Amino acid sequence: MRFGPSFQADATGFSLWAPSVEAVDIELQGRGRFAMVRNDEGWFSFRERCEAGTKYRFCLEDGLCFPDPASWRQSGGVHGWSVVVDPDAYRWQNPGWRGRPWREAVVYEAHAGLMGGFEGVRRRLPELARLGITAIELMPIGDFPGSRNWGYDGVLLYAPAEAYGTPEELKALIDAAHGLGMMVLLDVVYNHFGPDGNYLNRIASGFFHAEDHTPWGSAIAFDDPLVAGFFVQNALLWLNEYRFDGLRLDAVHAIRPAPALRRLGQAIRSGVSSDRQVHLVIENENNEAALLPEPFDAQWNDDFHHCIHVLLTNETDAYYADYETGTADKLARCLASGFAYQGEHSPNLQRPRGSPADDIPLTSFISFIHNHDQIGNRALGERLAQLAAPDAFRAAITLTLLCPHIPMIFMGDEFGSRSPFLFFTDHNAALAEAVRDGRRNEFRHFPAFQSEQDRSRIPDPNDEDTFRQSIPKPDNSGFDWSSFYRTLLSLRSRFVTPYLDGARTIEARALSDCSVMAAWRLGNASEWMLAANFGLVHLPFQPERDLHLLSPSVSSYGGSLPPQTTLAWMKLP
Template identity: 55%
Template sequence: MSTHTRSPAAASGPAAASRPAPLWGPLLTGADTARFRLWAPSSPALALEIAGEGPVAMQPGPDGWFSLDTKAAPGTRYRFVLPDGTAVPDPAARAQSGGVHGWSVLRAPFAPDAGWPGRPWEETVLWEAHAGVFGGFEGLAAELPRLKALGITALEIMPVNAFSGSRNWGYDGVLPFAPAEAYGPPEALHALVGAAHREGLMVFLDVVYNHFGPDGNFLNAYAPEFFDTSEDTPWGGAVAVSRPEVAAFFTENAVMWLGEYGMDGLRFDAVHAIGNPAFLDRMAADIRAALPGRRIHLVLENEDNDAPRLEAGFDAQWNDDFHNTLHVLLTGETEGYYADFAEAPARRLARCLAEGFVWQGETTPRGRVRGRASGHLRPTAFVNFLQNHDQTGNRAMGDRLLTLAEPAALRAATVALALMPAIPMLFMGEEQGAVTPFQFFTDFHDDLAEAVREGRRREFAHFPAFANPEARARIPDPNAPETFLRSRPVPGPDAAAWEALWRALLDLRARQIVPRLAGASALGAEAIGPRAVSAAWRMGDGARLDLLLSLDPAGAPDAICPPGPVLFTEGDPLGGAGCTVWLGAS
């Protein structure tokens, strides 16, 4: 967001030194001394236990806080002990030893990297990836040169916070400040960010502030006030972000990833489940105030299509409407949430290209009033994609789009994604034509494992393909190791052709589209056939960008070719499925 891009001149030094100490987590007060704190308003007493020593009573303070100053050097293992003897980890631990039920580890903060200037939002091309399927942070680091050569400018990592077991999507985390041990120590994540910066790549992290996972979350034992039971979510009571202690927990977490680790941006998962726009706006403002001089990019996932948030501190939103409409056009699927995009999908796609969101306050076919007006927003306020972890992994079998769509039509849609003004995002393996699935995986045990397994199968019971128990039994067990192993992306049989296409598109985007993005606006779009659209944008330098996309084998014979040189053509949109992009000076 151009209004939030600041000069990198003040990225470190006095501004960082004057930042107030966080409320949550331990604070090093000397070479071998630390202050431990925990908000436990429902606990009459609290003790600190350091490994190898007995529990020591902590001092109660105002507003439910307990604290203790004691001898402790970095590397010290510690935990808190409740009056009934239950030992719990620090919810703001910067590292864990022995999993989410083990010891928290005292860690010195990383020094910020003052030499990296960041990159403007307009240059962003995201590549979403899961650290675990690449073997951890070091495995992701090995991919960086390949991504740079392809034209990717930003690595987006799915959540890395500590979770139960050794494998998880990341959305069942319970200790948001501690990187999962299965991926490597905090130092490895910090090194990954540094390596990306040396390649000229930004790093984004997906963070989950709307709920905690089902195993290893002890907050209810001593701070049930952390949750608002009057507000229901799919995971139980909502996080009580109206309380200053809870709001600080998440804001401090965001500042840690961006400040200490040097992340360039965050993607906030499912903020509609938080249900508090005022908190979101305040958090965005507080994050930017805590990191003056940094190019910080903040992106939302928000099913509510709440457009005002994109004018109040956030750079962009994942545009599910774009994905869902194109998915219907590419595959013909209309079940589940695709039902809201089944009628006149080309017309809905045209609205998406011209105005951002398809649903802007209307009642959807499934009976939900969704969205707010978005046509006034700049095109770069939307992150568009053809695949992501949700839309792939939340399918029963984790099917990739290339196994569902006709390749020629998918290549045409790929051209549109890469060359339109909205920010494009790829999902790991997409750039190599992967056909291997990405499935939902966890590492739970006993009753919880059974509950997750059966819950996953019940979730698809209303789909005709899984209406009977025998069909549902084919849905992969999330806890089976092979479900995780199958989810590793493998280059497809046409990997070289897909990589060549992406390399050409992203090179063209960097040369011809990105320099013109600031100040760009949509001129309009229209459906020109059942599966074809045309759209145009006025770019920031006055040039006109036109796009003609047909996903119909019969083509789009009513299309009028605009003036100006052709930037790129894939297939033949007039005579069959294809896409052509023009850039004119009109």
């Protein structure tokens, strides 16, 4: 048995794993209810000739009706009807696409809803391609309650969000990207379901371990092969049916038991044709080097971001406390071997964090100065463009785009947006109140939000205006952001990207408490060096080797790093 419908011209097969109940009916809209057949493992099945577009749902003896947990399309929200989809309805225009090597990735993280749905993203692709973006990463699109959500409240993980468009429109987006030589990645959430619209607890209680809690509720029972199979099948739907080029797995430290994560990655890889270049990325608070670069290509490197953020803002609240001292040394370690924490004690977590990463390829680390979490988890959703000095902000961007890690840009950064990225939802009234109060209470320990009046300034996630405020608007300072990004990404494409295979660190060190340098030997035996000064004064610095200055910031070098500047040098083999 498999999760979800199997569309055929002669008869569509429906299946549901519901071991906690004894009887299930399937209702076909306008055609009535039919009893499904149950086997000993709790699978219910039914076959009937159905055209694409047929609406269906499942019903229990107590009157509860609910959509297919593996619905491919929804009508009427996460409590509404599932819709039969013809997987061959879309005609691919670029069927020969096989992907791009991971070293060529320049990732652009995007929220489909803020960009106008799947069609809105598709319209932006040519502009982003001209900028030098090679991979679009969509925040989660599995259907969620209401019309506005970050995507991490998804409950129907197989169905592209109804608010964003149809399955065919999603395929057209991916097809168009491939036609422009761009990869498309998808953020998937396999560590929890959202709080509204998840019926699995009712029909398959064994899907969860009630005694094992995560920050979002009971842990998913990944030690059950059938439960793990639900997520493997979901991943392969996105990779094989929709032809995504890779997945980013959210918060994998909440996937338990620990060996299940490796098995999950291996199972996903084994289900994709070997002639395709498909990439798997993780977010992992634990910095587990043993997972890289197999079965996962790369990890989001929060350490890099946190070092940059502290250097540019001097903030040391919450997890930034881990970077309060020796910040430049920690940033240098990130540049050298990815993680700042490789087994050291984390004051924030009150435990050791990470493992040695010296032997991990530099391309196994995705570095960034923004992502949805690092902006959106702030009470007021400010970007660094609002918090940092403009020159220091651009120096941080330069370091990010030119270092040998895989760079990631958050939507709006490409035109210097100062718009906030706020936490937004569209929940029912009771849940909306709980989410609003919970969101505001999260910040009660922060000095700026200790009083109830101060916390009332935190935007209500369920207010539609919170969503509208989060739509990126271009910076109006007059700075040419497009030229800035194109220049940096062109430099990266010419001198760094082709030679990342086999690249290794020569040295990396702090030059002061607010500046760093790092040098790497690339795969073609050339040397690449960056020096970043986030301070306010010139810093004496003379490269010890015979390197040629190749930086968009200055045309000549007089032996000192200018304030709030990142410079690049190279030496050809």
